[in-house]
Amino acid sequence: MADQTPVSAASLGLGLDLAYAPAPEATDHVRIREHYGLLIGGKWVEPASGKGFKTVNPATEVVLAEVAEAGEEDVDLAVKAARAAYDKVWSKTSGAQRAKYLFRIARILQERAREFAVLETIDGGKPIKESRDVDLPLAAAHFFYYAGWADKLDYAFPGRQPQPLGVAAQVIPWNFPLLMAAWKLAPALAAGNTVVLKPAETTPLTALLLGEVLEQAELPPGVVNILTGAGATGAALVAHPDVDKVAFTGSTEVGKAIQRTLAGSGKRLTLELGGKAANIVFDDAPIDQAVEGIVNGIYFNQGHVCCAGSRLLVQESIAEPLIAKLKRRMATLRVGDPLDKNTDVGAINSRQQLARIEELVASGEAEGAELYQPPCDLPARGFWFRPTVFTGVAQSYRIAQEEIFGPVLSVLTFRTPAEAVEKANNTPYGLSAGVWTDKGSRILDLANRLRAGVIWANTFNRFDPTSPFGGYKESGFGREGGLHGLTAYVDLS
Ligand code: NAD
Secondary structure (H helix, E strand, O other), X not given: OOOOOOOOHHHHOOOOOOOOOOOEOOOOOOOOXXXXXEEEOOEEEOOOOOEEEEEEOOOOOOEEEEEEEOOHHHHHHHHHHXXXXXXXXXXXXXXHHHHHHHHHHHHHHHHOHHXXXXXXXXXXXXXXXXXXXXXXXXXXXXXXXXXXXXXXXXXXXXXXOOEEOOEEEEEOOOOOHHHHHHHHHHHHHHOOOEEEEEOOOOOOHHHHHHHHHHHHOOOOOOOEEEOOOOHHHHHHHHHOOOOOEEEEEOOHHHHHHHHHHHOOOOOEEEEXXXXXXXXXXXXXOOHHHHHHHHHHHHHHHHHOOOOOOOEEEEEHHHHHHHHHHHHHHHOOOOEOOOOEOOOOEOOOOOHHHHHHHHHHHHHHHHHOOEEEOOOOOOOOXXXXXXXXXXXXXXXXXXXXXXXXXXXXXXXXXXXXXXXXXXXHHOOOOOOEEEEEOOOHXXXXXXXXXXXXXXXXXXXXXXXXXXXXXXXXXXXXXXXEOHHHHHHOOEEOO
């Protein structure tokens, strides 16, 4: 655990030492195997490829396990298992029965929440308080929510007869490993599809533990198959000719490649890609609340959030006091051991991601932006990056245009609402936005003019399974969550 800069007791005039004592979460209830196979047709099997790769704890660089790397032959076996399960079992299973399985999965996730939260934190680097209080409750909530729809699909689409699509190939990223699996699996299964799921290569462990939960819930074999591997495994899966539907969450670059692969194939596709959200603060906003929203918007999950509020647009008249308050608040963020219950900013997910953040931050300095990082010691091992804010950012800078996917905020200013909208929309992405103002009419006006799939007002990074989430432009298409999320997994023709 790194030394933490305490909230300066002197600055608060208390004459007290407010340093936190370490509060490590226990890990003895989590069992990580040395080696993991693939879940195909209800059995854990060794990969035909004969290959494997290691997954490491990004906070310590310690190898956690060796995981199978699925090759083309494994992909084919998994798709065949999903097809057989669809034809013989799942397409004949009533909605009420499917709901029972989903409810079971949701309840088991709740029962085993601590185990999952710790494993998520160890494998991915996110603070335990986030895995525990955000990822796990939301993952269970998604299964509960879609369990509720499974036997009511005819009411979800009145006058239509929704039919499942068949076999869904689902490829997910590393920033919310279990939650993204839940977002993908719950609506697909509720609607009657079978699935081949591929978790990201740096965070496979909670998806594999979820495989055990599916067994515990007695989900019929082959309804969900789990293939670990990297980009090549994902590419083979989405290109498999017997897949009916592809759901992808990840980078825009890979999303575009998948779109090209699928062109003309007749496969259904939804893409949830990157973002560069504007968090817009007007001069009438509750400023302390806005500072909390800015911090949550960009430093939550080390900024590894597709909808992160990575561009702060602040009205010029309040820029100075707001940035001063923001810097003061940043100095209280605790960076370090993700398993410590007081940690706010954990480890960067991988060495590769750290290198990308460092490269973009260097470009920001080279282009002329002013960098601020609060003083804090970082642990000697592992992948770390201090919470960072750039002021004096021009719209043309790379740090204002490109997704950094790290704890790095770029601040721009505006004078009028029209200028705020223009700057906010000046991005190839369109996933989310935030508006901070006292005026309801201004919120409604901006919501109409901002080109983003999700717009938060006087809050940020709020999620609920009943609410659709998704993007425009290079942030992708299709929605996850809510009734909209079901549409992606049914044929209504
Ligand atoms: P990535 O695109 O490199 O990888 C995502 C997943 O795709 C991984 O499982 C990876 O193995 C797989 N993959 C890689 N190449 C592939 C290929 N050619 N064909 C098929 N699958 C392939 O992205 P990442 O770096 O892991 O994740 C970060 C990105 O994901 C960010 O850009 C972020 O904005 C985006 N993201 C978006 C959302 C959303 O809901 N819109 C959510 C989380 C992350």
